[in-house]
Amino acid sequence: MTALPTPPAATPGHPRRWVILAVICLAQLVVLLDNTVLNVAIPSLTAELHASTADIQWMINAYSLVQAGLLLAAGNAADRYGRKRLLLTGLALFGAGSLAAGLAGSAGQLIAARAGMGVGGAMLLTCTLAVVMQVFDPSEHTRAIGVWAAVNALGFAGGPLLGGIVLDHFWWGAIFLINLPIALLALAAVVVLVPESRNPLGDRPDLIGAVLSTIGMASTVYAIISGPEHGWTSAHVVIPAAVGTVVLAVFAVYEARIPYPMLDMSFFRNPRFTGALCGAVLVTFGMGGSLFLLTQLLQFGLGHGPLEAGLRTAPFALTVVLVNFSGLGARWSRRIGVPRSLGVGMGLLAAGLTGVALSGSDGYGGTLAGLVVMGVGVALANPAMAAAIMGAIPPEKAGVGAGVNGTVAEFGTGLGVAVLGAVLASATAARLPFDGDSLPATLAAHPGERDLILDAFASGVTAGLLVGAVAIAAGGLLAAWLLRRADARQAAEQTAPAEAPQLT
Numbered sequence: 001m002t003a004l005p006t007p008p009a010a011t012p013g014h015p016r017r018w019v020i021l022a023v024i025c026l027a028q029l030v031v032l033l034d035n036t037v038l039n040v041a042i043p044s045l046t047a048e049l050h051a052s053t054a055d056i057q058w059m060i061n062a063y064s065l066v067q068a069g070l071l072l073a074a075g076n077a078a079d080r081y082g083r084k085r086l087l088l089t090g091l092a093l094f095g096a097g098s099l100a101a102g103l104a105g106s107a108g109q110l111i112a113a114r115a116g117m118g119v120g121g122a123m124l125l126t127c128t129l130a131v132v133m134q135v136f137d138p139s140e141h142t143r144a145i146g147v148w149a150a151v152n153a154l155g156f157a158g159g160p161l162l163g164g165i166v167l168d169h170f171w172w173g174a175i176f177l178i179n180l181p182i183a184l185l186a187l188a189a190v191v192v193l194v195p196e197s198r199n200p201l202g203d204r205p206d207l208i209g210a211v212l213s214t215i216g217m218a219s220t221v222y223a224i225i226s227g228p229e230h231g232w233t234s235a236h237v238v239i240p241a242a243v244g245t246v247v248l249a250v251f252a253v254y255e256a257r258i259p260y261p262m263l264d265m266s267f268f269r270n271p272r273f274t275g276a277l278c279g280a281v282l283v284t285f286g287m288g289g290s291l292f293l294l295t296q297l298l299q300f301g302l303g304h305g306p307l308e309a310g311l312r313t314a315p316f317a318l319t320v321v322l323v324n325f326s327g328l329g330a331r332w333s334r335r336i337g338v339p340r341s342l343g344v345g346m347g348l349l350a351a352g353l354t355g356v357a358l359s360g361s362d363g364y365g366g367t368l369a370g371l372v373v374m375g376v377g378v379a380l381a382n383p384a385m386a387a388a389i390m391g392a393i394p395p396e397k398a399g400v401g402a403g404v405n406g407t408v409a410e411f412g413t414g415l416g417v418a419v420l421g422a423v424l425a426s427a428t429a430a431r432l433p434f435d436g437d438s439l440p441a442t443l444a445a446h447p448g449e450r451d452l453i454l455d456a457f458a459s460g461v462t463a464g465l466l467v468g469a470v471a472i473a474a475g476g477l478l479a480a481w482l483l484r485r486a487d488a489r490q491a492a493e494q495t496a497p498a499e500a501p502q503l504t
Contacts, residue, residue: 014135016193021132021144023189025151027091028128030182031121032155033162034063034098034114037175040163040295040309044172045107046441055107057421060292061221062111064414066118067125068407069214072262073206075126075403083127083134083399084196088187090123095183102176113176122406129402133390134197142330142387149382150324152409153375158317164310206262212251213262217411220244224418263404267392271489275482276388279342280405281412282475283349283381286468289416290353290374293424294367297461300439315368319375320382329379338384339483345381346476349374350469357465381476388483420464428460 359366
C-alpha cells in the first residue's frame with residue numbers, strides 16, 4: 001500500500017479509525033498479557049521446571065528487558081520503513097516465540113524463548129500508539145489514547161486472570177500457545193484494515209544504541225535480582241551494577257553526539273517530557289512489582305489456586321477499563337489538566353497499594369478496595385502520561401515517541417519486579433532463623449516451621465508493597481511539579497510577544 005503522508009496532524013481522521021484502533025489494540029493486548037501472565041504460573045514453573053526465585057524473575061524480566069532495549073530502535077525503523085510492516089513482522093516473531101515458550105523443557109529454554117518473544121513485542125508496541133496518532137484527528141487523540149491506555153491496563157492486569165483460567169484446565173505451556181490463534185487473527189486484520197504510514201525522511205535505526213541500552217538495563221536489573229541471594233556488596237552485585245552504570249552513561253553520551261540517535265537527548269530538556277517519563281516509570285514500577293507480589297501472596301501465602309488468584313486481581317483491570325472506556329478519564333483530564341490528573345492518579349495508585357499492603361492476609365475486602373482505588377488511579381494517570389510524552393515529540397517521530405513510552409513502561413515493569421522482589425526476599429529472610437530460596441523450597445526443607453515461614457513471607461510482601469507505594473507517591477509529586485512548570489513556561493512564552501510592545 002502507498003504510504004500516508006506525515007505528519008498526521010495535517011490530515012483528517014481515517015474513516016475506519018475506530019475499527020483500526022480495535023485491531024491494533026488486539027495486537028497490543030496479546031503482547032501485554034505476557035508481561036504478567038507468568039505470575040500465576042510461578043508455582044507450576046517452580047515445581048515442573050525446578051525454577052529458583054532468580055529463574056522466575058528472569059523468566060519475567062527477559063521478556064520486558066529485551067522489549068525495553070529494542071523499542072526505540074524499532075520505533076526508528078517503523079518511522080522509516082513503515083508501521084504496518086513492523087506490526088506484521090512483530091506479530092509473526094511473537095507467535096514463533098510463543099510456540100517455543102509453550103514447548104520449553106527447562107528454565108533456560110523458557111527464558112530464551114521469552115527473550116525472543118520480546119523482540120516481536122518490541123516491534124508491536126512501537127507501532128500501536130504511533131498508528132493511533134496517525135489515523136486519528138488531533139481533536140480525538142485524548143479519547144483514543146484513553147482507549148489505548150485501558151487496553152494497556154487490561155492486558156497488564158488481565159494476565160493473571162487469563163493465566164489462572166488456562167492453568168485451571170491445562171498445563172503451564174498453554175498460557176503461551178493460546179497466543180497463536182490471537183496472533184493469526186491480528187495478522188489477518190492488520191493486512192486488511194491498517195493503512196501503511198511512515199516518515200520517508202526518518203532516521204535510520206540506531207543499532208549500537210539498542211545494544212548499549214539493552215546491556216545497561218540488563219546488567220542493572222541482574223544486580224538487583226542477585227542482591228538478596230549473594231549480598232548487596234558481593235561481586236555478583238557490584239560488578240553488574242558498575243557495568244550497567246557505565247554502559248548507560250556511554251549510551252547517553254553516544255546518543256547526544258550521533259546524527260541519528262535512537263533517543264534524542266534534547267527531549268530531556270523539556271519538563272513536560274521528563275515529568276511524564278518519571279510518572280510512567282513509577283506507575284509501571286508499582287503495577288508490575290505489586291502484581292508480582294500479590295499473586296504470590298494469594299497462591300503461596302493464602303493457598304488459592306491459579307484461577308482464584310487471577311479472579312481476585314481482576315477488579316483492578318476492570319476498574320481501569322470501565323473508567324477509560326466510559327470516557328471519564330479523558331473528561332477528567334481535560335477538566336483539571338494533565339499535571340493534576342497525573343498527580344491525583346498516582347496518589348490514588350499509591351493509596352490503593354498501601355491499602356492492599358495493610359490488608360495482607362486479614363481478608364479480601366481490604367484488598368478489593370485497594371485494587372479498585374489503584375484502578376481509578378491508573379485510569380487517570382496513564383492517558384495523561386502518554387499524551388504528555390507524545391505531545392512533546394514531533395509528529396513525524398511518532399514511532400520514536402511510542403518507543404519512548406513503551407521503553408519506560410517495560411523498564412518500569414521489569415525494575416518493579418526486580419526491586420520489590422528483592423525487598424520481598426530480603427524482608428522474608430530477615431525474619432527467618434535459617435536460609436531459604438523460593439517459598440515452596442523453604443517450606444519443603446522446614447516442614448515444622450510452616451507458620452513461621454508463611455508469616456515471614458506475608459511480612460515480606462507487605463514491605464515490598466509499601467516500598468512501591470512510597471516510590472509512586474514521591475514520583476507523582478515530582479511528575480506533577482515538572483508538568484506544571486512546563487505549562488507555566490509555555491504560557492509565559494505565549495504571552496511574551498503580546499507584552500513586548502508595552503515595554504517600548
